[in-house]
Amino acid sequence: MGFSELLDTIGGVGCYHVMQGVMTFICGILLAFQNFLQNFVAGVPEHYCQFLNQTGAESLYLGGDRSGDLLKASIPMDKGGKPERCLRFTEPQWHLLNANSTEELKLDTEDCLDGWVYDKSIFLSSIVIEWDLVCGRKPLKPLIQTIFMGGQQVGSVFFGILSDRFGRRTVLRWSSLLATIIGTCVAFAPTFNSYAVLIFFIGAVIAGINLSSLEWAPLKNRMIVHNGITFSFSAGQILLPGWAYLVREWRWLQFSTLISFGIILFGTSWWFLQESVCWLATHNKLPLAVKSLQKVAWINGHKEKGRKLTPEVVMSYIQEDLEAMKTSPFLTDLFRTPGIRLTTFCIMLEWFACGFSFYGLGLDLQKFGFSIYWVQVIFALVDFPGKLLASISMSYLGRRVTLFFLTFFPGLMIIINIFIPQDMPVFQMILSMLGKGALGGAMSCLYLYTPELYPTEIRQIGMSAGIFSIRFGSLLAPVVFIISNYVSILKPLLFGIVPILSAISVYFLTETRGLPFLETIQETENRSAPDTYQESEKTSLRKWHLNLKERKMVSEM
Incomplete structure (x- = not known):
């Protein structure tokens, strides 16, 4: 038994989960606003x-x-x-x-x-206009994005530690409040230096905003929740240019997108959002865990089922989950054995390449010479077919083939763009757009593929290594913009070569389509070994089919 079964005892998925899903979707939109806001706040006019x-x-x-x-x-x-x-x-x-x-x-x-x-016909104001971030000061513009991404990297570690110490709900509450306060300060920053410092803290506190939607979702519904999160990020990219067009003053644009975190998240965290049950149980707060479950049952319309819950009943369901949480793995466990070490290097390169080239394309939209508002919308819309293609391909062709294509193809498109004449901006934009869409699909593939490559005991830390890599890639992408001011050819070369190298590394990963999750490190080593790879796949498939037969027999009895 586990937390999913515990939720079933109080009515399963209901109104609370729908409301939390809506909140998660809105949060994803606001996060996308912040990640791509510099396209408009730091717009460069003629x-x-x-x-x-x-x-x-x-x-x-x-x-x-x-x-x-x-x-x-x-x-x-x-x-x-x-x-x-x-x-x-x-x-x-x-x-x-x-x-x-x-x-x-x-x-x-x-x-x-x-x-x-x-020329203020497109950008009525921007930090570029206000602080003359052009010509000799041009590298300061991408530096801001680097500082913001650096803040996210630091914040993800710092607030992750705080979440484990004080709880998800508490950290969410204070992160959203800090985002509002610091966002107000950012909007009225008097100098470039003060703006740069504040934007770092904005990146950090945004990284602390985590609704723990996956923790409250039953196992069978987690893929739906995950898809909602990924699509909300694309939806945010679509909505951002419309809002930026309506709010043309950069200070008000920055303020309006950040104040939303406080209005929406800080308020709802007091009466609606609930603390993680597993976190409460591990910190000897089982009565509070029962109260949280009872409130969820009440919101879902199952008040009577909630009343039947006791600390003993809750503990009997989540005991296995708590035991798994107590055996916390270390980062070094990802590099201890040859098979997992190779998998970790390859998968971190995949994540890094996606973040690096995705933001390299998504933050460089003005070069095409078209309306930045429409280009942003088009580049966001292409994410949807990319993610749909990834889902279909993973089901029929497998993870390796899908990931290889979705990383090799964008790298090839970026390299081809080097040879396209500058007087053909439409063709250049189409190639870049196709590349960004494929990278969006590659990210969706990695979210599913990465947990399948690691055994249960180190699965979570393997996923964390991937998230760290994609954030590190997004941090370095603006650095390439700075370097390209002096060596222009480096920008397309790096953004093109890195995903191609990651595509080659797919060869060293194992196919997991149709295979059960790995339980031990030894199983992973057996599956990763070249001489036992095919036999391991056959054995895993045989075990999987046997388990299905056993479950069917039990259900018939």
């Missing part, structure tokens, strides 16, 4: 240098189009016929206003010593 201070003599040269004439005389043009973003003439070149004049001569230029003029 810009050029401020003109030199004029003396009044320019009126002799200017025609009816005063601003256009000043631009032509003050700012050199690039190869595409657009004003240079980071240079201006050392003095106005009035002769360029002559229709017969050309810019063949090498004219003296200088940096934008007096600031920049920004």
Whole structure:
């Protein structure tokens, strides 16, 4: 018996689980808002240098189009016929206003010593406009995203420890409150440095927001809950550009997306969301665990069933779960034996590649030259067919074939994009879009595949290693943007080569389609060994079929 059977005694899935599922979906949307918010908060508008201070003599040269004439005389043009973003003439070149004049001569230029003029037709305001994060300060823009992702990495560890010490509900409550407080401070940050510090803490506290939906879901419904979480993240990417279009001021946009955590999560955590029963039991708070279960039963319309619960009944159901929690594995257990060590290296590379290239594509949307709002929507929509393809392929072709295709294909698309001419942005966008969709499907595949590769005793820590890797990959993706300011070819090369390397590593993983979960490390070693791999699969399948027959016989008796 286990927690799933305990839930069945109080009516199983009901209104509480539906409400918690809705909350989880909303939480996923808000998390996606934060992860991709820099596409709009740090949007880069068209810009050029401020003109030199004029003396009044320019009126002799200017025609009816005063601003256009000043631009032509003050700012050199690039190869595409657009004003240079980071240079201006050392003095106005009035002769360029002559229709017969050309810019063949090498004219003296200088940096934008007096600031920049920004086109505010798309971005009414942004941190780029406010703090001039262009030209020499351009690397500071992706640095913000790196700091945010770094905060998430630190926060996931820090708040994970706090959750084990003080409980999921308590940490959720304080994380959502802190997100609201710090979010308010972020929206009114006076300087870039203060904004960077606060954005780190925002990333950290958001990582502490965990609704423990999977813990409250019965085993048979956990895949549905997981799919809801993954699709909510895609839904958030779709809704974000619409909200960003309505709220054009970056400070209000940042504030409105963060205040939602407090309004929605902090309030509901007081009267609706319940603490994890297993956590309460392991911390000698069994009476509170009974009260939580009784409240869930009451919300689900099974008040009488809830009244029948006693601490002894609850303990009899979750005893096995508690014993499993007491034998906590260590990270070193993932590297102790050859088979699990190889699996861990390969699976961490898979997770890293997905996070690295997924955010590498998803945070670089302005390069196509189209409306950032529509491009964000299109890049989010493509996640849905990618995840659907992954689900179908895993069922019919297996995990290895699916994962190989969904990592090799996007790497290939990114590499091909290197050779596409810059005057074909539509084709470039299509290739990038297909790559991002495939990577979204690869993540869904990994969420299912990773637990199947590890035995019960280290399954959870194996999954944690994967989550750590994907966050580390998402942290390094903006770093590549910084480096690409100096070596532009590195960006597509790295984002393309890494998923291809991860696709090759799939060869060293074992197929798990149709096989039961592994129970011991020795079973994993037997299945991973090249000389016993096929025999191990046959044995596992035979045991699986025998178990099915035994269950059928028991049900008939």
